[in-house]
Amino acid sequence: MESKHVWTVMAIAIIAGISSALMVWWLASGVIQLYCALIGSIIIFGIVFLSKFRLAKVTRLGRSSLPIAANELRTRGYWVEEKEGHVNIRLTRWFSIDLVDQGSGPGRALAYKASATNDGWIIMMLSFFIWILAPLAAVLALYSIYLAKRFADAALISEPSVSEITMDPTRAKLIETLSEARQLADEAMRSARSNHQDLVAIMAVIGLVVGMAVYFVLFLMLPPSVSPLLTLGIGILVAILLPLGTSLIAGQKAREEVRQRRKWADKLDKALAREMVGKWPGDGEESSMELLFGAYDRLPDWMGDRKRAGMYRSPGTWMLIVFSIIFTGVTMLIGCVALLFDPIVGIASLLVSVLLLATCYYLYRSWKREEDEEEASIMLRFSSRFDSLQKAIETRLREL
Numbered sequence: 001m002e003s004k005h006v007w008t009v010m011a012i013a014i015i016a017g018i019s020s021a022l023m024v025w026w027l028a029s030g031v032i033q034l035y036c037a038l039i040g041s042i043i044i045f046g047i048v049f050l051s052k053f054r055l056a057k058v059t060r061l062g063r064s065s066l067p068i069a070a071n072e073l074r075t076r077g078y079w080v081e082e083k084e085g086h087v088n089i090r091l092t093r094w095f096s097i098d099l100v101d102q103g104s105g106p107g108r109a110l111a112y113k114a115s116a117t118n119d120g121w122i123i124m125m126l127s128f129f130i131w132i133l134a135p136l137a138a139v140l141a142l143y144s145i146y147l148a149k150r151f152a153d154a155a156l157i158s159e160p161s162v163s164e165i166t167m168d169p170t171r172a173k174l175i176e177t178l179s180e181a182r183q184l185a186d187e188a189m190r191s192a193r194s195n196h197q198d199l200v201a202i203m204a205v206i207g208l209v210v211g212m213a214v215y216f217v218l219f220l221m222l223p224p225s226v227s228p229l230l231t232l233g234i235g236i237l238v239a240i241l242l243p244l245g246t247s248l249i250a251g252q253k254a255r256e257e258v259r260q261r262r263k264w265a266d267k268l269d270k271a272l273a274r275e276m277v278g279k280w281p282g283d284g285e286e287s288s289m290e291l292l293f294g295a296y297d298r299l300p301d302w303m304g305d306r307k308r309a310g311m312y313r314s315p316g317t318w319m320l321i322v323f324s325i326i327f328t329g330v331t332m333l334i335g336c337v338a339l340l341f342d343p344i345v346g347i348a349s350l351l352v353s354v355l356l357l358a359t360c361y362y363l364y365r366s367w368k369r370e371e372d373e374e375e376a377s378i379m380l381r382f383s384s385r386f387d388s389l390q391k392a393i394e395t396r397l398r399e400l
Contacts, residue, residue, distance in 0.1 A: 005053065006053060006145060006146075006148075006149040009047065009048070009051045009145070010048075010142055010145060010146070012047065013043070013044045013047040013048055013141075013142065014044065014142070016043050016044070016047065017040040017041060017043045017044035017047075017138060018040060019040075020036075020039055020040045020043050021036040021037055021039060021040030021041075022036070024036035024039050024040075035131060037131075037132070037134050037135050038128065038131040038134040040135075040138070041127075041128070041134035041135050041137055041138035042128070042134070044138040044141060044142065045124070045128075045137055045138055045141045048114055048141040048142060048144065048145050049113070049114060049115070049141060049144075050113075051113060051114075051145070052100065052111050052112070052113045053111060053112055053113065053148075053149075053152070054110075054111045069087060069099060069110060070082050070087045070099075073087075073089060074175065074176040074179040074180065078090075078179075079179075079183055080179070080180075080183070081183065082381070083374075085100065086098045086099060086100045087099040087100075088115060089151070090117055091147050091148070091151055092117075092147065093117060093119055093120075094116060094117055094119055094120035094123065094140070094144075095114070095115070095116055095117065095120055095140075095143070095144045095147050095148075096115045096116060096117050096120075097112050097113070097114060097115055097147075097148040097151055097152070098112060098113050098114075098115045099111070099112050100112070100113070112148060112152050113148070114141070114144040114145040114147070114148040115144070115148075116140075116144060118190075118315065120140065120144070121315055121316070122315045123136075123137075123140065124136075124137040124140055124141070125137075125315060125316065125319065127140075169392065170389075170392045170393060170396050171275065171278075173385070173388060173389045173392050174275055174288060174389060175272065175275050175276060176385060177292060177382075177385050177386055177389050178268060178271055178272040178275060178288060178291075178292065179272055180381075180382055180385065181268050181291070181292055181295040181296075181382070182265060182268035182269050182272055184295070184299065184302050184303075184306075184378070184382070185261060185264040185265040185268055185295065185298075185302060186261075186265040186269075187302070187305075187306055188261045188264075188265075188301070188302035188303075188305040188306060189258055189261030189262045189264075189265050190309070191305040191306045191308065191309035192254065192257040192258045192261050192305045192309075193254070193258045194309045195254065195305065195308050195309055196254035196255075196258075198309070200243050201243075201322075203242050203243040204239075204242075204243040206242060207238065207239040207240065207241070207242030207243050208239050208326075209326070209329040209330070209333070210238055210239070210242065211235040211236060211237075211238045211239030211240075211242075212235060212239075212330075212333060213333055214234060214235045214238050215231055215232055215234070215235030216333065216337060218231040218234060218235070219231050220337075220340075257305070261302070261305070264294070264295065264298065267286065267291055268291055268295065270285075271286075271288045271291050274288070275288055289393070292386065292389070296382075296383075296386055299379065299382065303375050303378065303379065306375070307371050307372075307375060314367055317363060317366075317367050318367075320363055321360055321363050321364060321367075324356050324357075324359050324360045324363070325360055327353075327356050328353050328356040328357050328360065329353075331349050331350075331352045331353040331356065332349070332350065332353040334349045335347070335348075335349030335350035335352075335353060336350075
């Protein structure tokens, strides 16, 4: 489809979603009627994010391959992330756009589709999880495709300005490298903040499982004269203290890490804005190259923050892992208790918990392998870009 068909797709998505919701409401009965909004929202969500649009007017950027398009967009100051098979450009905190190659040879052009940032996917997934809020995900999906079209019309279809065409190649390399360094620093900041939140969330889950275990153990071991409310209170206390204690102990270190990453992201952002208009650094400000050398030295730490932010970067995979862990703990606890009364049920529950544990391990290993490959790709790309910039500057200095 071409970009001009975006409004048609939005209309089809709305009509299909509302029609499906009304059909479920009229034809179903009882509790199923309550899920009519969820079903309609899922249909809108699917149509929006699966639709792909070819650029109606092919320009210099539209004929480019994905790597060239990514470099040109970085030169214009956009937030760009290169991934396998597509390029992702962040539009807002919640929404982004994916560029993909369509066709090959002289007839090749770029196509785009609406997408979301990690924050956006998390918000929409939580909306579906709390099914009564599912229409919110549908509204956000429709807004994302509107933003994608607006960006495509403004940044992809329009011709580049004269300043962009005549920009010095060395300055273009500098801007591209600064743009990527700023992006990596900002991702590290968000990842460091997410790491602390993820740790508290994981400890909350562990606290819930441990609290339940403590309650059942005390309930079985203590004499009947002991009040059940006391054992329940002890279990609840354990479930609360574990995440609370973790938050208090790790919170100070996490806040300092976030502050340092934010400081670097702000400095790189200011340097990028300065280079975009060709200004010199002010008194007391570090030069762009000094900042890039500092960013290059800190890159391994930033990538470590990025890798640890599993729930933030891959919310879908990690939600499956977390739910698998919860069900593993619950079925294992049920199996241990059932062994005392019905060995067959107990053994069956323990076998199910082993299968769930194997599923957790498989999901984690798959995610870790993908993260390792992506980290190596990012490190190689940034190192190559940084080395190319240094060589370009050395060549320019020799020419003076």
